[in-house]
Every structure is written in C-alpha cells, then in structure tokens.
Amino acid sequence: MHALLLPPGPALLEAVRRALDGGPAVLPLSPDLPRPALDAALAALRPTHLVTPDGVRRLPGGVPSDAAVIIATSGSTGTPKGVELPAGALTASARASLRRIGARPGERWLCCLPTSHISGMQVLVRSLLSGTDPVIHPRFSPEEAAASGAEHVSLVPTQLRRMIDAGVDLGRFRTILLGGAAALPGLLDEARRAGARVVVTYGMSETAGGCVYDGLPLDGVEVKAGGDGRIRIRGPVLFTGYRLREERPFEDGWFVTSDLGVIEDGRLTVLGRADDVIITGGEKVVASAVARVLAEHPGVRDVAVVGRPDPEWGEVVVAVVAGEVTRDGLRAFAKERLPAYAAPKVVEVVPEIPLLPNGKPDLVALRNGSGAFPGNGGGSA
Template sequence: MDFWSPDATPVSVVAQARAWLDGPDDVDLVVATSGSTGQPKRVRVPRAAVLASVRASAARLGASGPWVLALPPSYVAGVQVVVRSLVAGHEPTLLERDGWPTGDGWFVSLVPTQLTRMLSSEPDLEALRRAHTVLLGGGPIGASLRARAADAGVHVVATYGSAETAGGCVYDGMPLDGVAVALGEGGRIRIAGPTLFTGYDGRPDLTAEVLVGGWFLTSDAGRLDEDGRLVVIGRVDDVIVTGGLNVPGPAVAERLRGHAGVSAAEVLGVPDPEWGNRVVAFVVGTADLEELRDWVGAAHPRAWAPRQLVRLDAIPLLANGKTDRQALLALVQVGR
C-alpha cells in the first residue's frame, strides 16, 4: 500500500494503516525516502518487517501503548507511529488536530528541531514530561540537546534508522533485538535483520547497490564506542575532503551550535578550485566568520574551521524536519 502522497493527511494515513494491517499480508508498505540529498526513492517494506520493528521497539522500551503523531504522516517515522499505536490497540493522537493527551505514559517521535523548540515552550514541555518515552531521530542529536531534555525531566531515546530499515532500528546506540550492525570500509554502516526493506520500487539497479548478501549498505558512517554502542558520525559524503584533509562536517556543525552567537548551524563541503572542497558554515546567529573559525579551532584542528559563512534567518527544512541540503547548496551556488 502506497503511503507516499502529497495529499496525505494524518487522518487518511491512519485509515490506510488500519486497512493495511487488516488486509492481505503480501501487500508491502510503500514510503518515500526524505530526499534530503536528491530525488526521493520509493521504498517497499513488507508487513513482516514493519511488525518486527514494532515488536522490537516495544520490547526495548519495556512497554507499548498510545502514540502521538507529531511527524509528517507519509514518511516512515510517521507511519510507524500510527502502526505502533494501532497494534497496541489505541487510536493515535493527532497532535495537529487533538493537541497533547491529558494523561501520561504515552509515546511520541520527534526530530531534533521539534524537540529544541518544544523545550522552550512551557505547554509542550509540560506535556513531554508526561510521556513514557520521546523517540528522537531523523538527524544529528547533539549532546547539549540530550542534556537539556534530561535536565527538564523528559525521557529521550535516540534512534537511528531509515525507511529501508522500517524506521529506527538502533536505540541509544544499541541495535534492537534481531538487528545486526557492522562497519564496512570507511566506517560505512551496514544493517541486517528482520526489519529490512525488499527494494526500491521500480529501481532494481539501486536496490542491487545497497542490498548485498542480506545487508543494507547505508549512506552513513559511524564508529563503535568503548561500550560497543554505535556512534553515527554522519553521511559518508559528510566527510569533507579539503586540502587533502578529511573534515567531519557534523562535528564542526555541533561545535558551532555551542557558540553563544549561534542558534542553529549546518556545515557542508562545496567544490573549490584551490581546496578541492571548502568548508562552508550555514548559520543562524550573529557571530562572524573569524569568531567561528577561532571557536572551532579551540576544540578541533584549525584546518576544520569553516572558510565561508552564510548567514540565514532559518535553516531550510524538508517536510519531515530534516535539513534541506540541496537548498543550502543552492544558496552557495548562486553566490549568496
């Protein structure tokens, strides 16, 4: 059943999900990737994979129950919220229509941008304190954001996954039961297990590139910490090769977000005739380039410091809350 539609609404997706769960078990769920780096792909996920994800998530969280839909309903994270709630026997709460539940012990999935804003809103914060768990995924999760949430009494679990893995399949760095995680060349993250997709709709060529020997080869790089937990460094192409050095863009962006004159930041590599690629900082805030170069250089090698600053009123986002990388690159390409 195709959940990807520009006309999808929370109400229509709930109805679709209920019909899909009650219908033939050989009908795949079809959702789109975010398209953050280009054209979205239509991902086919079998019902067995979705239900395996639902069961493994509930087992890891130690509970199941009603969910609040606060994400776009046609992407995998939003569909999973709906399915988890229905499987647990509860109609999902639609945040746009219904507001927050009045009771406690419910669940919600958010992206970092949403959580950041909600922690600054007293009504939202009061509601999140009543949640059993806030699943947080869909983008880099800084230590400072986790600390703010913990200090505010909000229970957050960081998730990693994608449409190809039926949503989050690694919680706080540890794979869900049945899921295997390994690192390939250059730290490229590979995932296997019962939650994998069957392929990209109509694109067997792309499917063959990333589904190899029962493993899904992601586009992300990672490492394992001393406790064996997966630490996601960023997309493989987030490593900016500049002047012969490898600069991890997400690490630079996280450092920039800690500056008092920065409220939001992203870092990308842009082709440059001298450096091969130059490190460009896209920043919401008042800090100037030299301030930010010094700030980065105080914590990391000076060569990691951005060579260009693009000031913005807001970081452009896709409908699912992820950074619109193509929009950022277009700003530099048109000479802004």
C-alpha cells in the same frame, strides 16, 4: 498498490491497518506535494490507484506490489525511490520499539511527523499494535504537543529544540523518541535537564525506522561496521528492495547503508554519512564532526555544516547557524578544537535551519547559499 493522498486521520489509519492485514499495499504521499512532485512520484512508483478525500481512482499503467507499505524517499532532488516494506518488517520494528521503551498496551502516541515518512508511519503502526488511536497533529505546535495527553511521541531535533525554547513541560511524555537527523549533545542535555526521557534512535526507511536505540540495536537486529567504515544492518526490520529498480544494496543478507560508524562495547556511534566529507584545499573535513564542535559554542542554538564549490579551494566549509555568533568568533572557537582547515570560512546566521518535510536539514538550500533562505547575516564571507 494504492497511493494515499490523504491528510493524517482515520481514513489513512484504516488504509494502513488493511495493508498490514494483507490488503492493498499503500504509498502514503503528502497532500501538500506540488503538482510536479506528485506527478513525478506517480510516474516513478506507478501505483494502481490514487486515493483522495474525494474517492478512489484507477491509474493507467499501475503495477501491484507485494509489500505492505512503500515509502517514497528521494531527499530534495532526484527521481523518487520507493522503499518496499513488508508487514513483517513494520510490525517487527514496532514491537521491538514498544518493548525497548516499556510502552504499555493502551498508551497513546502523538503523531506530529509526516505520515508519508517512515517516522510518522511507524507512529501509526505502534498505535495499532498498542490497541489505541494515535493523537494526530497535522501541524507541529510545541504547546499543542505538550497538551496532547499522549504518553509517547517521535520528534526530530528541531521540534525538540522548539519545545525547549517554548518552555513546555517535557516530562509529560513517558518517552520522546528522537531521530531523523543528528542530535547535538547540548540539545540532549537541555532536554534531560527539563525532565525529558529522550531516546536517541538511528535508522531509515530501509530499516522500517529506528532500529538502534541509544546506540544499542533493537531485539533481533544486528549491526556492524565494515572495513570501509560503512554501517551494515541485518534483521527482520529490513526492506525487500526498491520499487521497480534493480538496485539492491545487500551483502550476504546485510543492508549496506551510506552511513559511517564505529562499534565499541556493542554500542554504535554514527560518525556521519559517507558523502558527508568536504574536500577543501586537498584536506578532508567531515561536516557532521565540525557541526558537533560548533554546537558547543554558547552562542549557537542550532547549526548545519556543508561544503560549497570554490574556485580556489575546491570547496569551502560553510556553517549555517541559528544563534548569535560572528564569523571570526566562531572560526577562533573552531581552531582551538579542530585543524585550521576545518574551521568554517563562511558563517551565515539564520533564524532557523531550513528543513525538509521529514525534519532533516535541507542540504540543497544550505549549499545554494544565502539566496536560498532569509535572515542571513552575522559575518558571511
């Protein structure tokens, strides 16, 4: 199993091609990883070789893998966990995606997401199945993305927001797949008014990326919500397990996710994560539900909601907002639409929501408070 410490480009794409054809399994890692994080990933996932632009080096204590691709996923804390994906899962996902959006052979994809994450990796796989080379942008720029000439692109909501704010022509893309984090309704409305064809996806590394498009499962994928409210997924897109771990979150062939959802008329609505609950003064508050309400405020451009420890309340509801709001104004807005205990007691205004490399909000930074990122103001309390 080869750990790839390569920038996005032809060498990485060729390594993925070989892995899908039965060659050595690959573990793509970001070349920008700090040395301690790289050492932790190599120690936990134990690849047999390390591939860099300077060549291939055998690593001591490496363990082969029967998978094609291993995606390291650990959020912002904890020991890296390796999601083992067989070639069949990756290609089943990519083929179903191409069919669902009506992509034609020869159409090109823009890759402007990290290839060490499943969203970027699947852009490479879709490109290989389409018979094209992806357009690769190591760093995201709204203007460069719009001028890429690609027909299809995968974005996270923050990237889409920045494209809208830059005033670029979103209609240049035949499809924008949007995933990685919850998309606020106002963002989708703006994008579609700007001419974008946005398809909202739901999935994760364990499902080889997005496996539900606009609430409907891809071909061959089954989705249900159990009695505990957790979303369960079955189908050819699933991972086989976590590398070198006994943990297996399966029930009778169904992968049990950490997300809560409901299914109505065959369409899935994701409510949030099972650990997305803030308990404040004994009341339970679903952070993502509060964020959706706050996003309707005309002064809110982007928002994330978290709980922070508090000696009196246990936790307090904190809204971190990009936009122009005040604490009292946002609390009043929330109280008209939510129970009073769910209104944020703390409001912090930032230039941008801090993100992880995969485009998801950096919840650790958000929970740590105003010292974790610059630009706070507008009514912290």
